[in-house]
Amino acid sequence: EAAVTQSxxxxxxxxxxxVTLSCRQTNSHNYMYWYRQDTGHGLRLIHYSYGAxxxxxxxxxxxxxxxxxxxxDFFLLLELASPSQTSLYFCASxxxxxxxxxxxxxxxxxxxxxx
Amino acid sequence: xxxxxxxxxxLIVPEGAMTSLNCTFSDSASQYFAWYRQHSGxxxxxxxxxxxxxxxxxxxxxxxxxxASLHFSLHIRDSQPSDSALxxxxxxxxxxxxxxxxxxxxxxxPCLP
Numbered sequence: 001e002a003a004v005t006q007s008x009x010x011x012x013x014x015x016x017x018x019v020t021l022s023c024r025q026t027n028s029h030n031y032m033y034w035y036r037q038d039t040g041h042g043l044r045l046i047h048y049s050y051g052a053x054x055x056x057x058x059x060x061x062x063x064x065x066x067x068x069x070x071x072x073d074f075f076l077l078l079e080l081a082s083p084s085q086t087s088l089y090f091c092a093s094x095x096x097x098x099x100x101x102x103x104x105x106x107x108x109x110x111x112x113x114x115x
Numbered sequence: 116x117x118x119x120x121x122x123x124x125x126l127i128v129p130e131g132a133m134t135s136l137n138c139t140f141s142d143s144a145s146q147y148f149a150w151y152r153q154h155s156g157x158x159x160x161x162x163x164x165x166x167x168x169x170x171x172x173x174x175x176x177x178x179x180x181x182x183a184s185l186h187f188s189l190h191i192r193d194s195q196p197s198d199s200a201l202x203x204x205x206x207x208x209x210x211x212x213x214x215x216x217x218x219x220x221x222x223x224x225p226c227l228p
Contacts, residue, residue: 031213042121042203042219043159050213059116059216090158094212102212103149106158 003027004107006091012113019078021110023091031094032074033104034058034066036087043090049074081114088112117142119206121218129228133192136221138204140185147207148180149215150189154200162202163189166210196225 004025013019025032033048045058047066055066063085065077078085091107118141128134136150149164165171165178165187175195180187191198201222205215 035217040219043217045216048213096211096213102147102210103161103164104212104215106160108158 004091004093004105006089006107006110008110009108010111010113012115013081014115015082017078017081017114019081019112021076021078021089021091021112023074023076023107024072025074025091025093025105025107026072027093027095027105028071029093029095029105030071031096032068033092033094034064034074034076035090035092036060036085037090037109038087046076046089078112081112083114086112086114117145117206117208117216119204119216119218121202121204121221123221124219125222125224127224127226128191128194128198130194130196130225131228132194133190134194134223136189136191136202136204136223138187138189138206138218140187140206140216142206142208143182143185145182145206145208146210147212147215148178148187149205149207149212150176150178151203151205151217152200153203153220159203191223194223194225198223199225 034046035043049068092104094104150162151159152162153159177190201220204218
């Protein structure tokens, strides 16, 4: 099964702080995603990428930057964290292989608290 | 923008009973329909997916898709304590999982009969 790891698993910062969340996948998947999960909203897509150096805007990108440095590594940056960004963040990966045989594989999540 | 809505928000299900979770979507050109399951404190994990109208069964789980009604559902029979989880439906305009829009989830809570 696809392996996706995230670090840190928990993070506390203050309003205005600078935070970087890291994600690594070791399955040579082309696509990587950052989601946030809040009660009542399910998973909301922040940014995604289909390869090193590529970045695509998701549905809730405001206040977030992202960078895909290699095929394996995808980072989410909060340069001026706000309390509204307190959330559970998931990274995921997938590959457009055979049609109708695709799925996203999720990391364990990072819980971020902005005070 | 695709809108995906789930109902109900939560379900209490007696052990051994059957239950149904619903998902509606707004884009009639959608091609890929999936259910993900998320146990408490864990990552979401793909459960089942379907691409054409009709039903697909895997063990105690069945997906039913009706594209014309913009609706698909997940049926769980013989509910078990291990079914306790948040169930997320997801829809994509392509046949791939690279453009999924997720619903807000249905929390299934098993109980003793």
